[in-house]
Structure formats: structure tokens, C-alpha cells
Amino acid sequence: xxxxxxxxxxxxxxxxxxxxxxxxxxxxxxxxxxxxxxxxxxxxxxxxxxxxxxxxxxxxxxxxxxxxxxxxxxxxxxxxxxxxxxxxxxxxxxxxxxxxxxxxxxxxxxxxxxxxxxxxxxxxxxxxxxxxxxxxxxxxxxxxxxxxxxxxxxxxxxxxxxxxxxxxxxxxxxxxxxxxxxxxxxxxxxxxxxxxxxxxxxxxxxxxxxxxxxxxxxxxxxxxxxxxxxxxxxxxxxxxxxxxxxxxxxxxxxxxxxxxxxxxxxxxxxxxx
Amino acid sequence: xxxxxxxxxxxxxxxxxxxxxxxxxxxxxxxxxxxxxxxxxxxxxxxxxxxxxxxxxxxxxxxxxxxxxxxxxxxxxxxxxxxxxxxxxxxxxxxxxxxxxxxxxxxxxxxxxxxxxxxxxxxxxxxxxxxxxxxxxxxxxxxxxxxxxxxxxxxxxxxxxxxxxxxxxxxxxxxxxxxxxxxxxxxxxxxxxxxxxxxxxxxxxxxxxxxxxxxxxxxxxxxxxxxxxxxxxxxxxxxxxxxxxxx
Numbered sequence: 001x002x003x004x005x006x007x008x009x010x011x012x013x014x015x016x017x018x019x020x021x022x023x024x025x026x027x028x029x030x031x032x033x034x035x036x037x038x039x040x041x042x043x044x045x046x047x048x049x050x051x052x053x054x055x056x057x058x059x060x061x062x063x064x065x066x067x068x069x070x071x072x073x074x075x076x077x078x079x080x081x082x083x084x085x086x087x088x089x090x091x092x093x094x095x096x097x098x099x100x101x102x103x104x105x106x107x108x109x110x111x112x113x114x115x116x117x118x119x120x121x122x123x124x125x126x127x128x129x130x131x132x133x134x135x136x137x138x139x140x141x142x143x144x145x146x147x148x149x150x151x152x153x154x155x156x157x158x159x160x161x162x163x164x165x166x167x168x169x170x171x172x173x174x175x176x177x178x179x180x181x182x183x184x185x186x187x188x189x190x191x192x193x194x195x196x197x198x199x200x201x202x203x204x205x206x207x208x209x210x211x212x213x214x215x216x217x218x219x220x221x222x223x224x225x226x227x228x229x230x231x232x233x234x235x236x237x238x239x240x241x242x243x244x245x246x247x248x249x250x251x252x253x254x255x256x257x258x259x260x261x262x263x264x265x266x267x268x269x270x271x272x273x
Numbered sequence: 274x275x276x277x278x279x280x281x282x283x284x285x286x287x288x289x290x291x292x293x294x295x296x297x298x299x300x301x302x303x304x305x306x307x308x309x310x311x312x313x314x315x316x317x318x319x320x321x322x323x324x325x326x327x328x329x330x331x332x333x334x335x336x337x338x339x340x341x342x343x344x345x346x347x348x349x350x351x352x353x354x355x356x357x358x359x360x361x362x363x364x365x366x367x368x369x370x371x372x373x374x375x376x377x378x379x380x381x382x383x384x385x386x387x388x389x390x391x392x393x394x395x396x397x398x399x400x401x402x403x404x405x406x407x408x409x410x411x412x413x414x415x416x417x418x419x420x421x422x423x424x425x426x427x428x429x430x431x432x433x434x435x436x437x438x439x440x441x442x443x444x445x446x447x448x449x450x451x452x453x454x455x456x457x458x459x460x461x462x463x464x465x466x467x468x469x470x471x472x473x474x475x476x477x478x479x480x481x482x483x484x485x486x487x488x489x490x491x492x493x494x495x496x497x498x499x500x501x502x503x504x505x506x507x508x509x510x511x512x513x514x515x516x517x518x519x520x
Binding site for chain 2: 113120121123125126128141142146149161163168170171182186190
């Protein structure tokens with residue numbers, strides 16, 4: 001930021017955007033990138049990633065991020081700079097959200113069957129990769145979908161999409177199965193919970209955008225990093241076991257895991273050349 | 274350099290769990306002790322709650338991208354049969370409304386065990402591990418001069434455990450290094466060490482490379498300490514003591 005005048009120019013991010021540095025969502029005031037294509041996170045100075053939108057899904061080339069800013073105002077009029085306009089809304093995903101809501105509203109068995117057909121085999125695959133024997137994986141997949149039925153009324157599509165919600169249910173059932181001590185979990189009703197600031201920067205993001213965005217990030221990981229992430233995630237291997245499995249030093253495994261996350265950020269935080 | 278208009282500042286943690294810990298937590302692969310530290314931190318830190326949400330969304334996407342592993346042919350039929358045994362997901366609108374008494378609000382599905390007394394000062398994940406232990410006063414055990422502990426997760430053979438530590442003002446925890454990972458979160462007061470100042474909700478992570486001597490300031494400090502390996506104290510005397518106290 002060699003130019004002091006530039007550093008005082010602000011712009012407004014009109015929609016929640018993922019920060020590539022701190023992995024949280026921002027909306028509101030930010031600093032524009034010098035080229036005028038995008039904005040920087042106010043807390044980490046890393047680039048804000050646009051929310052998922054059609055061009056983003058087609059390709060992760062830089063053109064996807066070239067979002068024209070309104071002309072940047074001179075320093076001195078800061079705080080009212082360019083406004084990034086939102087792109088057209090993303091097309092609907094397969095409507096699993098609606099299925100869960102149908103279960104909550106009127107115990108819709110058709111909707112349950114649709115969810116079961118789609119998710120049960122995937123949950124089973126997930127559990128199998130974590131080393132669950134065939135019969136147990138099958139049973140836990142059933143339990144997971146039954147829990148979806150029971151808890152449907154708690155599903156909040158603004159907080160998490162269907163696949164994320166079902167993933168967390170399956171994950172929790174898996175941990176419960178493994179652990180006798182219990183599973184430490186955040187309690188959103190905890191009186192001690194510190195709420196986010198009332199408005200502005202850290203707004204909650206729409207689940208679909210987050211998920212579509214991450215899907216793309218996952219697909220772009222180099223194979224070696226994806227492998228480490230998959231082992232840590234699907235097969236529940238400790239970092240040490242991954243190191244043994246891949247015949248790599250522990251430090252390499254850890255750094256690859258770090259890189260796997262950093263890669264996604266890097267991907268979008270480089271200045272277009 | 275940053276002359277942006279300032280925005281409202283909520284209590285901001287300066288020390289967060291690292292991204293690996295958050296990832297393992299979100300993916301369900303973090304051990305129980307460290308999970309306890311992370312879950313407690315989330316109570317105080319909305320930023321990390323967002324990060325975990327993001328990582329869980331990642332998990333959801335990964336679930337979608339897995340090749341399905343077909344279930345038995347009759348799996349759906351069995352699931353549907355089991356649904357019959359379950360109550361409807363929501364109470365269907367009471368059709369012939371029993372006109373009379375407005376029913377008292379239904380009790381919440383799983384009322385958390387009510388924790389009172391000292392335990393109520395700690396975040397829910399900690400209370401969850403305390404509740405079988407005590408209500409009222411916690412069963413603090415002396416651990417050394419000015420230091421008391423409550424064990425939350427018993428030490429396993431590999432030295433992995435979680436405990437609450439209460440440390441008197443102006444007391445230092447003896448210098449130590451680590452044989453595994455150490456995760457500590459401040460639940461009251463605070464401490465300083467070579468890495469920085471830690472206050473309510475801050476998480477200190479240390480590994481084999483770190484040797485430190487946390488010092489408590491003018492207020493008593495309570496922290497939750499989770500380790501995945503034994504601590505190694507620099508002083509032989511403390512080492513002997515620690516081996517007796519199984520620290």
C-alpha cells in the first residue's frame with residue numbers, strides 16, 4: 001500500500017463475501033483492490049472472495065472475479081466509495097432443503113424417501129471410510145436419516161444447507177458411537193454465548209452460496225493436498241497415521257493440511273496479472 | 274495505514290485455535306480434550322463459529338461428492354417402517370382444538386441438566402463434563418503451591434487428558450515443555466507467557482517446540498488445559514512432583 005491516499009479509499013460490499021484470509025464472511029465497508037476488481041477484508045487485508053454466482057461456477061479463472069467497482073472516489077470522501085453489485089441469484093440446487101421442511105411441516109414421507117435415496121448411501125460411504133464395518137455403517141446411515149426426520153423442525157436453511165446439516169448429524173452420531181466420554185459441543189443457547197456484533201461486517205451468509213463456493217474450492221486442490229485432507233476427514237486418521245499411511249514425515253502431513261486450506265484462499269487472493 | 278471508518282468492536286479474541294484444530298473439530302476428528310477447548314472457545318468467539326460453519330459446509334459438500342455406497346434393497350422400507358414408531362416430527366395442528374386450558378408450554382425436548390453454583394460460570398461444554406461431578410462447589414484438588422485442579426477427562430495411557438486449573442494471583446505455572454500438543458483456554462482472569470497475553474476465551478496452543486512459563490496476573494485465573502501428551506517440567510523437583518500428581 002505504497003500510496004497513502006489509496007489506503008483511505010473505502011468501498012461497500014453489498015453482499016456477504018468470504019474472506020480468503022480469515023475464512024469468515026464480511027459485508028459492508030471494505031477496502032477496494034488497487035486494480036478495482038474486488039475488495040480486501042477489513043480485518044486481515046486478504047482478498048474477499050465473491051459469493052458463488054454463475055460465472056464463478058463455470059470457471060475459476062480470474063475473469064470470474066473481475067467485478068467492476070463503481071469509480072473510486074478520491075481520498076477525503078472515504079466511506080462512500082464504489083458499490084459492488086450482486087450478480088443474479090444462483091439457480092436452485094436439488095431441493096433437499098424443501099424436503100426437510102416438508103417433513104417438518106407435515107411429516108411428508110415422500111420427501112423422506114427422496115432424502116433417504118440421496119443421502120443414506122452417501123452417509124454410509126462416509127462412515128465406511130471412517131472404518132465402520134458394513135453392518136454398522138448401514139445401521140448408522142439409517143439412524144442418521146431417522147434423526148433427520150425427528151429433528152426436521154430444527155433445520156434452519158439460513159444457517160446450513162441440507163447436506164451440511166445431514167453431515168453434522170452423521171458426524172455427531174459417529175462420534176457418539178466412538179466415545180464414551182461424551183462429545184463437547186457448542187450450545188447455542190448458552191447464556192455465556194457471546195453474540196456477533198449486531199450488524200455490518202460479519203453477517204451470516206446464505207448457506208447455498210457457502211456450499212457452492214466450497215465445492216469449487218475442494219475441486220481445485222492439488223491431488224497431494226486433497227489426499228491428506230480426505231484421509232484426515234473421511235478416514236478419521238490422526239496426523240501421525242496419515243504420515244505412516246503415506247510414508248511421509250509428520251511435518252509434511254501437517255503442512256499439506258495447512259496448504260490444503262491455504263490453497264483455496266491463495267487461489268483467489270492473488271492479484272490478477 | 275488503515276483509515277477505514279471504525280466499526281463496532283465486539284469483544285475480540287486475540288488467540289484462536291489454529292485452523293487444523295478447527296478443521297479437526299468440524300470434521301469430528303479432534304480428541305475429546307482439545308474438542309472441549311475448541312467448543313468452549315466457540316462460546317466466546319463468533320468469528321471461529323463462522324469458521325466452523327464454513328468448514329462444516331465443506332464437509333457437507335464432501336458428503337455430496339462421495340460415491341454412494343448402496344444400502345440393502347429393503348433399507349428404505351425398513352426406515353419407513355421405523356418412522357411409524359416415531360412421533361410425528363412436529364405436533365400436527367391439534368385438529369379439534371381442545372378449547373379449554375391453554376396447554377402449558379411443552380418442556381424442551383432435552384432439558385439440559387441444571388447446573389448451579391460455581392459450575393454455572395463456565396461455558397456449556399465444560400458444564401457438560403462437570404455436571405456428573407458436582408453442583409455447588411467444584412471438587413478442587415490441590416496440585417501445587419497456589420494451583421488447584423479438577424480433572425474433566427481422566428488421563429489415558431498416552432498422557433491425553435483435560436483438567437480445569439485454578440491458579441492464584443501472581444503465581445507462575447512451572448516452566449515446562451510438551452510431549453504432545455497442549456490446548457489451554459482462559460475461563461477467568463488471564464495469564465501471560467512468552468507468546469503473549471491470554472484473556473477470557475483466548476486459546477493458547479503449544480507443541481513440542483514450545484517451552485513456557487505462564488504467569489498469572491493480579492486476578493485469579495481459571496483455565497481449561499487439554500493435553501495429548503505429558504507435560505515436561507524443566508525443574509527436576511517439579512518433575513518428581515508432577516509424576517506423583519500425574520500431571
